Amino acid sequence: MxxxxxxxxxxxxxxxxxxxxxxARRLQWHLETLAYRVFEQGLSLLPLPWLARIGRAAGxxxxxxxxxxxxxxxxxLRIAFAGELRANEQTKLAxxxxxxxxxxxICSLGTAANDGHSLEASITMRDEKIFWEAHARGxxxxxxxxxMGNWEALAQWIPRLLPPDVKVAxxxxxxxxxxMDGRLLAMRGRHGLKMFSKDDNPLAMAAFLRxxxxxxxxxxxxxxxxxxxxxxxxxxxxxxxxxxVLARRTGAALIGVSLRTVALGRWELGFHAADAAEPSTGHVxxxxxxxxxxxxxxxxxxxxxxxxxxxxxxxxAGKLPRGFCAPATxxxxxxxxxxxxxxxxxxxxAVPDDVTHESxxxxxxxxxxxxxxxxxxxxxxxxxxxxxxxxxxxxxxxCRKLGLALVNGCTK
Numbered sequence: 218m219x220x221x222x223x224x225x226x227x228x229x230x231x232x233x234x235x236x237x238x239x240x241a242r243r244l245q246w247h248l249e250t251l252a253y254r255v256f257e258q259g260l261s262l263l264p265l266p267w268l269a270r271i272g273r274a275a276g277x278x279x280x281x282x283x284x285x286x287x288x289x290x291x292x293x294l295r296i297a298f299a300g301e302l303r304a305n306e307q308t309k310l311a312x313x314x315x316x317x318x319x320x321x322x323i324c325s326l327g328t329a330a331n332d333g334h335s336l337e338a339s340i341t342m343r344d345e346k347i348f349w350e351a352h353a354r355g356x357x358x359x360x361x362x363x364x365m366g367n368w369e370a371l372a373q374w375i376p377r378l379l380p381p382d383v384k385v386a387x388x389x390x391x392x393x394x395x396x397m398d399g400r401l402l403a404m405r406g407r408h409g410l411k412m413f414s415k416d417d418n419p420l421a422m423a424a425f426l427r428x429x430x431x432x433x434x435x436x437x438x439x440x441x442x443x444x445x446x447x448x449x450x451x452x453x454x455x456x457x458x459x460x461x462v463l464a465r466r467t468g469a470a471l472i473g474v475s476l477r478t479v480a481l482g483r484w485e486l487g488f489h490a491a492d493a494a495e496p497s498t499g500h501v502x503x504x505x506x507x508x509x510x511x512x513x514x515x516x517x518x519x520x521x522x523x524x525x526x527x528x529x530x531x532x533x534a535g536k537l538p539r540g541f542c543a544p545a546t547x548x549x550x551x552x553x554x555x556x557x558x559x560x561x562x563x564x565x566x567a568v569p570d571d572v573t574h575e576s577x578x579x580x581x582x583x584x585x586x587x588x589x590x591x592x593x594x595x596x597x598x599x600x601x602x603x604x605x606x607x608x609x610x611x612x613x614x615x616c617r618k619l620g621l622a623l624v625n626g627c628t629k
Contacts, residue, residue: 250396260323261330265339265482268327269320276319280312286519288620290314292599293518297450299547299597313514317478321515324482325369329404339483340374347488348378351470357426359460359469361501363437363509364517366476366484374486375474376409379431386411386425387433388459419463426469433474434460436505437516439524445538446569447502451546452523452598453571455535456502464496471496473504477512487511497540525549530602530622531567548573552592553626554605554612562606562626574604586615593619 238246260268280287294307294314302310328336351358362371376385389412392398405412413422413432426432436457437449444455464471473489489507493500509516526533531551553561553576564574577595579588593600602622605612616623 246394246396249394250400253397257326257330260327263327265324265327266480267482268323269481272320272323273316274319275323276316277312279319280315287311287315289521290518293522294513295597295599296452296523296547297513299451310513311518314516314518317514318517318519320478320481321365321367321517324367328367328369328373336370336374340370341479341483341485343485343487345378345488347472347490351472351490352379352383352431354468354470355429357429357467357469358431359426359464359471360431360433360474361436361460361471361504361508362433362474363505364435365509365512365515366478368476370484371474371476371486372405372410373408375431375433381409384411384425384428384430385409385433386413386422386430388413388415388417388422388435390415419459422459423463423467426463426467432463432469436460436501437509437522438520439522440535442534444535445498446533446535447498447538447542448545448547449502449522450506452549453533453545453569454502454523455533456498458498458538460501461496461498461538461540471501471504473508475508475511476515478515493541495540497542498538499540499542503543525601525622527622528624530624531565531572537569545569545571547598549601550575550596550598552576552589552600552603554603554608556605556607560606562604564604564626565624572601585611586618589615589619589621 263271291307291311294302294310298307298310348358360375372387379385387410389401391414392401402412411425411430413425422432434457436459438457440455440457442455443457445458446453447456448454449456460471463469471491473491475487475489477485477487479485489504489511491500491504549567549572551564551567551572551574553564553574555561555576561576564572575592577588577592583591589600589603600621602624603612603616604624604626606626608616608623608625613623615621
C-alpha cells in the first residue's frame with residue numbers, strides 16, 4: 218500500500234508521464250532496470266548464508282547513519298513493547314532489527330533470480346496442519362502477513378505447497394518503473410503467483426477466494442484515511458479492513474503466516490490459526506500481532522506505524538471498525554503548554570478518546586528542548602504531541618527538531 222510519505226508530489230502529472238513518457242524518462246527506466254538486474258544476478262551467484270552476512274554488516278553500518286529511520290524504529294519498538302522491554306533492551310532490539318532487515322533484503326534480492334530450488338534446504342515449516350485445515354474448508358484462504366523475513370522466499374515457496382489447480386495471489390503496489398513492474402509480474406507468474414494491484418476492485422479478489430484461491434495480504438502497513446481504528450500492540454492505529462471484509466463476504470478462512478530467521482540464510486515458515494469465528498478488523502490485528510511476536514527482529518519496523526499527523530495530531534486518520542475491537546491499552550501522550558500568564562490550554566477533543574494530557578513543571582533555566590526530552594523520557598510510551606495556546610519560536614523550533622506535532626488549544 219502506498220503511504221503518504223511515498224506518494225508522488227503531483228499524481229496527475231505522474232500518471233500522464235506514465236502514459237506518454239518522455240525519451241529521458243524511458244531512458245531512466247531502462248537504466249534503472251539494467252542496474253537492478255546486474256546487481257540481482259551478481260547476488261544470486263553467492264550462497265544465502267554469505268548474502269545474510271553481507272546484509273547484516275550493511276544493516277549494522279546503516280543503524281548510526283540513517284537517523285530518521287533509526288528514530289522511527291526506536292519509537293515503534295518503544296510503543297510495541299512498552300512495559301515489556303527495558304530501554305536498553307529496546308535499543309539492542311533496534312540494532313538487531315537493522316541487521317536482520319539488511320540480511321533479509323539482500324537475501325530476497327539474491328533469491329529473486331533463482332528458480333526456487335535453492336530454497337528447499339533453506340525453508341522449514343511449522344504447524345502446516347493449520348494451513349491444510351483452512352484450505353480443506355473449500356471457501357478460500359486469506360493469509361495475513363507482516364513485512365518480515367525473506368519475502369521473496371515466501372512468495373516463491375507458498376505456491377509450491379499447493380496442488381497445481383489451486384491458485385495463489387497477493388496484493389501489491391505497482392512499481393513506479395513500468396519496465397521493472399512488468400518484469401516483477403512475469404517473474405511472479407512463473408512461480409504461480411497472481412498479483413492484484415492495490416487499486417483493483419475488491420470484488421475480483423472476492424471472486425478469486427470463492428474459487429478456492431489463497432490470497433496473501435500484507436496487513437501491517439499504515440492505512441491512512443481508508444483504514445479503521447484498531448489496537449495493534451495495544452495502541453490505536455489506522456489499519457486495513459480488507460482481510461476482515463473479504464472474510465465476512467466470502468466465508469474464506471483466516472490464517473496468519475510468519476517467517477522467522479533460524480540461522481544465516483535459513484528461515485522457518487509458520488502458520489497461525491485465527492481465534493474468532495466471526496472475523497473483524499480487531500480480530501485480524503490480534504492475529505497479526507501474534508505473527509509479529511514470533512520474531513520481532515525479523516519485522517520491518519521502518520515505517521512510521523503509529524504516525525502522528527502534524528496538523529491535527531488529535532484526529533488520527535481512519536474510522537471506527539465494524540464488530541469486535543479490543544480497547545486500546547496504550548494511550549497517546551500530549552503535553553499541555555502554558556501561556557505567558559501560566560494558564561494551561563484546553564486541548565481539542567481527541568477522536569478516539571485515547572489521549573492522556575500532561576502538565577509538568579519546568580526547572581529554573583531549563584531549555585525548552587531539554588524539558589521536552591525529560592517529559593518524553595518520563596514514561597514508557599513516547600510523547601506524541603504538544604498543545605499550546607500561544608506557542609513561541611523556541612517551542613516551535615524544539616518540536617520540529619524532536620519530531621513532535623504541535624496543535625493549538627484555547628485558554629480557559
